[in-house]
Amino acid sequence: xxxxxxxxxxxxxxxxxxxxxxxxxxxxxxxxxxxxxxxxxxxxxxxxxxxxxxxxxxxxxxxxxxxxxxxxxxxxxxxxxxxxxxxxxxxxxxxxxxxxxxxxxxxxxxxxxxxxxxxxxxxxxxxxxxxxxxxxxxxxxxxxxxxxxxxxxxxxxxxxxxxxxxxxxxxxxxxxxxxxxxxxxxxxxxxxxxxxxxxxxxxxxxxxxxxxxxxxxxxxxxxxxxxxxxxxxxxxxxxxxxxxxxxxxxxxxxxxxxxxxxxxxxxxxxxxxxxxxxxxxxxxxxxxxxxxxxxxxxxxxxxxxxxxxxxxxxxx
Numbered sequence: 001x002x003x004x005x006x007x008x009x010x011x012x013x014x015x016x017x018x019x020x021x022x023x024x025x026x027x028x029x030x031x032x033x034x035x036x037x038x039x040x041x042x043x044x045x046x047x048x049x050x051x052x053x054x055x056x057x058x059x060x061x062x063x064x065x066x067x068x069x070x071x072x073x074x075x076x077x078x079x080x081x082x083x084x085x086x087x088x089x090x091x092x093x094x095x096x097x098x099x100x101x102x103x104x105x106x107x108x109x110x111x112x113x114x115x116x117x118x119x120x121x122x123x124x125x126x127x128x129x130x131x132x133x134x135x136x137x138x139x140x141x142x143x144x145x146x147x148x149x150x151x152x153x154x155x156x157x158x159x160x161x162x163x164x165x166x167x168x169x170x171x172x173x174x175x176x177x178x179x180x181x182x183x184x185x186x187x188x189x190x191x192x193x194x195x196x197x198x199x200x201x202x203x204x205x206x207x208x209x210x211x212x213x214x215x216x217x218x219x220x221x222x223x224x225x226x227x228x229x230x231x232x233x234x235x236x237x238x239x240x241x242x243x244x245x246x247x248x249x250x251x252x253x254x255x256x257x258x259x260x261x262x263x264x265x266x267x268x269x270x271x272x273x274x275x276x277x278x279x280x281x282x283x284x285x286x287x288x289x290x291x292x293x294x295x296x297x298x299x300x301x302x303x304x305x306x307x308x309x310x311x312x313x314x315x316x
Contacts (some may be wrong), residue, residue: 019246023293026242027254029235034261036231038269043223049099050206051213053092055224058199060233064192070185072193079181080193086174087236088198093205094167101160108259110164112145112285113138115292117172118252125176126248134249134292141256141288147281148263175252178243187244191237253292256285 044052065071072080098107116138122128183190216224243251260282266272 020293022242022245023250023254025238026246026251027257027289029239029242030255030258031261032231032235034258035265036227037262038265039223039226039231042269043219043226045214045216045220048210048213049096050093050202050210052224052227053096054199054202054206056199056227056232057088057092057195057202060228060236061192061195061197061199064188064233064237065196068186068189068192070189076184076193079177081197083174083178083181084194084197085201086170086177087194089201091167091171091174092198092202094163094170098160098164098167101157102164106150106156107160107164108149108262109142109146110161111168112142112256112259113165114168114172114255115141115249115252117169118175118248121169121172121176122248125173125180131249137253137288137292141253141285141292144281144283144285144288145256145259148278148285149259149281172252175243176248178240179248183240183244187237187241191233191240194240195232195236250293253289256289260285 040049040052095107095111098110102110116135119130119134119138123130185193239251242254263272263274263278263282267274
């Protein structure tokens with residue numbers, strides 16, 4: 001394995017148009033996550049959510065560790081473990097608790113609260129001030145997602161709501177701590193650290209709750225392979241790269257793309273209906289995403305998280 005110092009890799013200076021190209025690349029991650037529901041319901045073994053979460057995280061993490069050939073060093077053993085639990089282990093587990101105890105629409109609305117939580121938590125974690133525009137766009141984003149996913153009577157389970165909010169707060173905190181601590185190694189290795197740590201937390205939980213996995217069909221294997229590679233390894237690498245180069249609030253608003261894509265994919269693949277209210281909600285949510293990307297022109301700059309990497313930081 002290649003060792004590295006704890007000095008963070010500083011993002012490259014912004015070039016004209018670079019911010020938008022990075023934003024579009026980062027947006028691929030939540031758009032990809034929007035396909036998770038269809039893949040899970042159509043291609044995976046039924047009633048095995050923790051298995052799906054573990055297979056998403058652990059093999060992808062180990063693969064990226066093998067490719068990157070970089071292990072944490074010093075305090076980054078603890079930091080990588082914390083980020084892995086927040087962004088992967090705890091987030092996935094809480095997400096599935098919410099999904100089982102709440103209608104999917106309610107769970108999606110709770111997830112859409114992430115921009116609001118990030119705006120609030122950025123005050124103590126990044127030293128930012130609370131911006132009314134971000135709060136307003138956050139509320140409108142929740143409203144847009146609610147129009148997309150909510151229909152008919154809503155069943156509210158207190159434990160499910162608590163799990164949904166806790167999962168949203170977990171990933172939101174992970175976004176901010178990733179921004180605060182910086183990235184000490186190339187993005188593939190950094191992603192591998194977190195996926196491996198999160199998968200290591202999920203594996204014993206999956207075995208204790210669900211037991212050994214059943215015999216897999218070719219369809220099951222294809223679904224799990226997609227989740228581990230495109231849906232997780234690639235998506236999280238793009239997501240973490242975006243966190244390193246974009247303001248935290250801009251990244252968090254991109255998460256609104258996930259329920260939008262989930263609805264469109266359900267309409268195209270599962271022949272689900274698409275109502276006028278859902279179309280209005282889609283327009284509202286997408287408008288909030290676009291406006292949030294333009295809302296930081298006069299924003300207070302976040303505190304620097306790390307200095308430039310020193311020449312020779314990595315040794316063979």
